[in-house]
Amino acid sequence: MDVSVESEFSQFLHLVNEHYLNHDANPYVLLNIQEAADLLGISRSSFERLLLDPELPRIAIGEKGRFKIPKAGLIEYISQTTKHWYDK
Template sequence: MQDIEYLQRLAAELNRLQPSVDLYNELVGEQIRKNKCQLLTIAGASRELGVSRETVEEMLMDPALPRIFVGKSQQVRLQFSELIKYISNRAANWYRYSTRK
């Protein structure tokens, strides 16, 4: 019975958050089209997202985030459009990434 109540609360929360996710996706859509091929460093990605470098490095632990390696030192670069797609997917599926239970 507790599982059903938990799932009902989770579904209600998802329904409450869906308009915010839709608005976010709409707002970043234009930005994606403008910067489709731009490559970002980790520092650049953190500036674009308004998060710390450590947060971007944590995201890079997820193999679902596409990245390329450049130069002899194999520095990480993130394609702007792919980064936004990843963030959008993560926002839409926040419950998979949440540490709260």
């Protein structure tokens, strides 16, 4: 394989990996409470207080109803909340 073709193929594989396999690039990832807290750089208990806000998107999954938080929804929630922090 030509060096330039090999380099382009390597870049292509990297992009495919980033787009389809990397959770950071996938907006449909569901986070558990600890992962959501880690994403925001806050403690689990601080995130659990955020769950008191009915505007925070979440999904109850399974018989025990454990919460999963859509990553894209969490990012949008934080974006909107920080724009209107003075309204609360």
